[in-house]
Amino acid sequence: MAVEWGKKREAEIEAGPELLFKRGKVKMMTLSEAMRKYLNETLGAGRSKKMGLRFLMEFPIGGIGIDKLKRSDFAEHVMQRRRGIPELDIAPIAASTALQELQYIRSVLKHAFYVWGLEIGWQELDFAANGLKRSNMVAKSAIRDRLPTxxxxxxxxxxxxxxxxxxxxxxxxxxxxxxxxxxxxxxxxxxxxxxxxxxxxxxxxxxxxxxxxxxxxxxxxxxxxxxxxxxxxxxxxxxxxxxxxxxxxxxxxxxxxxxxxxxxxxxxxxxxxxxxxxxxxxxxxxxxxxxxxxxxxxxxxxxx
Structure with a gap:
């Protein structure tokens, strides 16, 4: 077993000599893990934001590593939320709610970058949000311009x-x-x-x-x-x-x-x-x- 592993490792080094000079990479946390850690560390998050993040942890996007998130992942999540999931009794959401969820995710990614020092970005999220806005999949909340008479x-x-x-x-x-x-x-x-x-x-x-x-x-x-x-x-x-x-x-x-x-x-x-x-x-x-x-x-x- 050890001999086989040694041969395999030699082949990997031969194919990529830079492995000898690289430090071991730290496994990046998933989005759900980052959300959970973010909630444990932040004191100023409102109740709606806390509930929203806890709910988002259960969706497929939560299982993706925060360094692996692509604009397609955010787009798929928004489309899934807009359609709803009838088999799980999850109703479709409005375009404004979908935009709010993307903003919640952005705050977690920014916290991970500025506070935890992780080498991640949120440009893919911004690209996805801009594209989804153009297709009316996400939008700002409608402004109430009147009160009851x-x-x-x-x-x-x-x-x-x-x-x-x-x-x-x-x-x-x-x-x-x-x-x-x-x-x-x-x-x-x-x-x-x-x-x-x-x-x-x-x-x-x-x-x-x-x-x-x-x-x-x-x-x-x-x-x-x-x-x-x-x-x-x-x-x-x-x-x-x-x-x-x-x-x-x-x-x-x-x-x-x-x-x-x-x-x-x-x-x-x-x-x-x-x-x-x-x-x-x-x-x-x-x-x-x-x-x-x-x-x-x-x-x-x-x-x-």
Whole structure:
């Protein structure tokens, strides 16, 4: 066995004499391994980026060495993600999501180059991204250039109120949508509000596990009409147990579906829960109070 190995090695050296002068090459990590190491070392990565990278680890591109990645690998990955994988219940993604995934991968490659000192580049990724943009396989997110009008919000509130009263929906969206407007919180953050976190002395309520972690954004300073909202949501629990403020079925996914798929009453196609949250960050939000007071009055009459 040793003799055979020696002969084989002699043949390799004879074919490539430079092997005698080269140091042993370090085996390069795969993209999945690089992503895992990147997540362990970086503290500033947002929750969406962390979840996105963990998800990308499971795709075929994750098994390729980071020094072997070609533009064709990135293109194949994007086309696979755009088509979806029905057999694995992985739905197709939008062009903007595909571009975001390429940006996640680029950040890992740059970190490996600048921090770990690996001799790799990301030019192949940039070439692939440019080509995919030309074919509309990846694109920047569409810019929202408008907010819901007062009439649209009134229509939405009335629609959700009727859904709740007729028991067609177990989620009091007519209240939750206004809580989103006047607290400027995402759907998952609203779903994590707890009863025990309410501070009556200064009318504040901390929000757990924020997507954007800053001290100022970790506190909800409730306005007077927000107090009524919280009390109304408490009564809407219909004797359900637990410490969460919202009804049991009011999960982030349920709120997303309620606002993504039930906006046809507005007659303007799809809208987003984020549009409700954005209202709070504008002066426009203060002009919606008459709409809410009108709805609150109707809700009181319907519930005695």
């Amino acid at each position: 007062t009439e649209e919000l009134q229509t939405l509130t009335t629609y959700f109120l009727r859904q709740w009263q007729s028991r067609k929906s177990s989620i009091p969206m007519h209240l939750i949508m206004w809580l989103a407007i006047y607290t400027s919180r995402r759907q998952d953050e609203i779903c994590r509000l707890l009863f025990d976190d309410w501070h009556k002395n200064d009318c504040t309520r901390p929000v757990r596990d924020l997507k954007i972690r800053t001290a100022a954004q970790g506190i909800i300073r409730s306005l007077i009409f927000c107090l009524w909202l919280c009390r109304s949501l408490t009564s809407c629990r219909r004797n359900r147990s637990g410490s969460v403020c919202l009804p049991t079925k009011a999960s982030p996914t349920a709120l997303y579906r309620a606002t993504e798929n039930r906006f046809p009453p507005l007659g303007r196609g799809r809208a987003r829960f984020l549009e409700l949250k954005t209202c709070a960050s504008t002066i426009y939000g203060t002009r919606l109070l008459p709409v809410w007071l009108k709805t609150a009055s109707r809700f009181r009459k319907c519930n005695g």
